Amino acid sequence: MRTRILIASLSVLLIxxxxxxxxxxxxxxxxxxxxxxxxxxxxxxxxxxxxxxxNASPYSQEMVLYTEGISIDYDSTGFPSGVKGHGYFLxxxxxxxxxxxxxxxxxxxxxxxxxxSLGLSSLNPVVFNNSDLWFILQSAEFEVIRDGETYTIVxxxxxxxxLDIQFSYQGSLDFHRER
Numbered sequence: 001m002r003t004r005i006l007i008a009s010l011s012v013l014l015i016x017x018x019x020x021x022x023x024x025x026x027x028x029x030x031x032x033x034x035x036x037x038x039x040x041x042x043x044x045x046x047x048x049x050x051x052x053x054x055n056a057s058p059y060s061q062e063m064v065l066y067t068e069g070i071s072i073d074y075d076s077t078g079f080p081s082g083v084k085g086h087g088y089f090l091x092x093x094x095x096x097x098x099x100x101x102x103x104x105x106x107x108x109x110x111x112x113x114x115x116x117s118l119g120l121s122s123l124n125p126v127v128f129n130n131s132d133l134w135f136i137l138q139s140a141e142f143e144v145i146r147d148g149e150t151y152t153i154v155x156x157x158x159x160x161x162x163l164d165i166q167f168s169y170q171g172s173l174d175f176h177r178e179r
Contacts, residue, residue: 030152034067034088035166036123041067041088043167046151047174048101049080058095058115063102065090065153065169070126079176084129090157090167092140093119101175102144102151109140109157123159135159142167 032043046065064080066072069087072080083089097103097115110117121137142155149172157165 030170031168032170033166033168034065034090035164036088037163037165043169044068044070044087045171045174046153046169047072047080047176050099050175050177052178058097058113058117059099060113061094061096061102063092063094063153063173065167079178083124083126083131085126086128087126089124089126089131090122090165091124092121092142095119101146101173104144104146106141106143107155109137121157123157123163123165135161135163137165138162 034041034043044066046063049062049064051060051062066083066089067087070083070085070089073082073084075081092107094102094107095113095115095117103115105116107116107118109121111119113119118140121140123135123137124131125133125135127133137157137159140155140157142153145152150170151173152170154168155166157167159165
């Protein structure tokens with residue numbers, strides 16, 4: 001009799017534990033990735049470089065997003081000066097109405113230098129610390145949503161070799177002002 005009660009009690013505990021684990025499902029994490037013609041690369045981080053020689057709105061800023069395997073070098077003033085490692089980075093010359101970051105909105109490749117336009121933009125593979133290879137983007141579009149210091153960026157592009165590029169990133173973007 002004790003054995004049956006013990007087995008029944010254990011069964012109830014196991015069923016309760018299984019049900020509570022199903023209820024504690026983690027929320028899906030925002031996909032942070034670069035996809036090049038279907039091949040996925042986890043996105044690591046990003047930053048924005050502001051160029052004050054264009055002091056009137058719209059402001060000239062370069063947004064860089066990079067994959068895992070990349071590290072950033074900085075000069076003596078703390079300004080990004082290079083990359084090393086193995087991976088990819090995307091670089092976008094963006095024109096923003098916000099002097100301290102990218103304003104919310106949809107940015108498109110367009111040389112008009114108006115708010116929400118993109119100038120020279122590229123996909124850059126980094127192999128054995130060499131980042132000399134650049135693929136110019138022939139088309140590019142991304143949306144920026146901001147919640148305080150958190151950016152959500154989702155975009156698509158096509159490079160000069162007609163490769164389809166998709167990217168998504170959510171997190172902060174370090175801000176660097178060129179001196």
